Amino acid sequence: MNILAKLLSLEPELLVALGGDADLTEQYLSSVLVVELVVELEQYFGLMIDDEDLLTENVSTIRKIGELISKYKEMQPSKE
Structure with missing residues (x-):
């Protein structure tokens, strides 16, 4: 969430207040x-x-x- 707040120049609290949807x-x-x-x-x-997910x-x-x-983290191979 901090990445998004920084990129949008918004306070993290405002993003939380907006809600997930x-x-x-x-x-x-x-x-x-x-x-x-x-990026x-x-x-x-x-x-x-x-590329097909860059929408x-x-x-x-x-x-x-x-x-x-989550989709891409699940696709990563296990580091065991």
Whole structure:
């Protein structure tokens, strides 16, 4: 959530207040910021998000961002 707050120049409390299903593209998330967000998420979580998932709709809410991250974390091989 801190990544998103930083990128959108918003206080983390405001993002929490918006809720997990608030559409971030309506007021905050431009197409340029979508690309920046995906890059930040890839770097922070050590993921490589496939091109077919690089859609604004996949990061339009906090819940969808979490689902996208979870999907790719589950796909990573176990480090055992």
